[in-house]
Amino acid sequence: MRREIRSGDYEFVFAGNGIEALAKLREHKDIDMVLSDINMPEMDGLTLLEQIPSVDPNVRSVVVSAYGDMKNIRTAMNRGAFDFVTKPIDFDDLRITITRTLETIELWRSALESRDKLVVLENELSLANRMQQSILPTSFPESDSYQVFASMEAARDVGGDFFDLLPIEGGRVGLAVADVSGKGIPAAMFMMSSRTLLRGAAIGQSDPSKILREVNQLLCENNDTAMFVTLFLGIFDPETGEFVYANGGHNPPVIFRADGTPSLLPTTDGIALGIFPDIIFQENSITLAPGDTAILYSDGVTEAENVEGEQFELDRLYEVFAEAPPRDARTATDDVLKAVNAFADGAPQFDDITCLTLRRGGGAE
Amino acid sequence: MVNVTTERIDGVLSADVEGRIDGSNVVQFEEAVRTAIEDSDRAVIMDFEKLVYISSAGLRAILLTAKSLQNRDAKLLLCSLSDRIREVFEISGFDKILPIHATKADALDSLNN
Structure with a gap:
């Protein structure tokens, strides 16, 4: 002492x-x-x-x-x-x-x-999560000719996914699903600029490949942090059912035909945006017949894990509609998210889970 | 959980990555890789045989490593990707940015030729 x-x-x-x-x-x-x-x-x-x-x-x-x-x-x-x-x-x-x-x-x-x-x-x-949620559209087109619905379940500490609906000339609609690398405020900031650039590029421009090229170009400027965003953009024409798309390193959407047959959208070459300038994105198109559905999603869906460490994967996404094809966009989106949650069964969610459904009206309704 | 085990083969750092790289441990992964790399390394080979999952945060860490190596004319090579991991690289387009080899021996060969 x-x-x-x-x-x-x-x-x-x-x-x-x-x-x-x-x-x-x-x-x-x-x-x-x-x-x-x-x-x-x-x-x-x-x-x-x-x-x-x-x-x-x-x-x-x-x-x-x-x-x-x-x-x-x-x-x-x-x-x-x-x-x-x-x-x-x-x-x-x-x-x-x-x-x-x-x-x-x-x-x-x-x-x-x-x-x-x-x-x-x-x-x-929590600020990053609020930023992320605040940029998501909350009202969706719902008419006889087509419906869209989307939902995003944020993982606790990862904030990267977003989706958007863009008005395109000629009564068309642009549908985007994206996943920003990383988490927290930096990811949220990058998400905000990606979304703003996307919206800007879609004004007076209706080729998805050109829109992606412009967004990529702008994101590459002053991107010292090596952030990037994977982004799928499809433009749907409700008149004709044509769906033109380009892909910046994002998971390819799934198409469910009116009879329930599933398929992956044929891939187009592309790299996640924000990495390399001057990339030319390929473009492709399919026609959605009445009753056909396109499901856009993020890797949070296919890579959701259960307690055994198994992943949800595409097969389980197909299984969601094995008995009956999607009837409407809202129910289909809910069904996918429910199936992912049931599969995970309380296992920790590592990534944001996003699902966007586009369904062309008519057909077997 | 991510484990990085390194050895040096003829001026090349070989890093076996085991487990998963996601938002929860990407900082740990970056730190492990950064401290292992020496200025004299002419290349880094990441062996992903035992990697079971990689999130976009993990891809970004790989991209940062590749960029910092590129700044001094060194290379990053990947090898032994499982189908699942390969798919992640293919979908994101990262397979077009980074050389991917079937085995570590192939990766080493490509450096020596």
Whole structure:
């Protein structure tokens, strides 16, 4: 004890009573611990205990009481004393009590620091999630000629997926599903610019390959962080059923014909956007007949895992509509998400899960 | 969980990547790779035989590694991809950016020819 005091490990501030003690606490912000008698003039130790938290809630108090004075000791502990020592003071016991108290304070401090960091992180994540949700369309076209519905289930700490509906000249509609690499605020920012650039590029432009080329070009400028976005863009003409598309490294959509036959959209060459400038994207087109459905999705669907570590994969997506082809866009989207959730069965979700359904009206309704 | 085991073969860093690379451990993966790479390495071969999953955050880490190597005329090669991992690289178009080899021996051969 004397050694620690002499070596300067501990520094003492003295006060004659509770009121003085509070004044000293206010004055010396770095005080960790209060060692206090119970009987003192003007303000006793038990009252002091009640007052300390309002000055500094992180200070720990140890009270000194008469041997066997259980009533006061109990009261002190109830008022938040960390420990007590009894008179006559055994200096070894006091040394151990002080050391232990200071150690606890140390741990408490680092726990507080971790908590503060975590709070910042959590705030950042929740902000990123809100940004992500806020850019998603919430109303969808629903007419006799065609319907669209989409939904995105965000993973807890990954924010990367988005989808969008773009008005294209000639009464057509652009359907996009995208997945930004990474997570948190940087991913959310990149997502915002991807979406804005996509919307901008789609003005006065109706070739999906040219739109992707423009978005890629702009994303590549000043992209030091090597962020990228995979993006599928299809443009649907409700008049003719023509679906023209280009793909920037995204999972190819699945087509369910009116009779229930599934197939993958024939692939087109493409690389995720934001990596290489001057890429020329291929374009392809199919015709959706009345009753045909296109399901656009992100890898969060096909790569959803169950507790055994198996992935959902395309086959299970096909199975969702094995008994009956999709009847309407909203139900189909819900069915896919339900099937993924049932498959995962509580296993952690590593990635955002996005599904967008386009169904041409008519046919077997 | 991701484990990176490295050895140096004739000025080439070989890194066996085991487990999964996703948002939860991508920082750990980047750190492991960055600290293993030395300026004298003329190439890095990542062996993905035991890699079971890679998210887009993981792809970005690979891309960053490739770019930083490229800045000093070194190369990043990949080898031994499972079908599942290969598919991820094919869909995203990353197979067009990075050389992918069937085996580590093939990857080494390509460097020596």
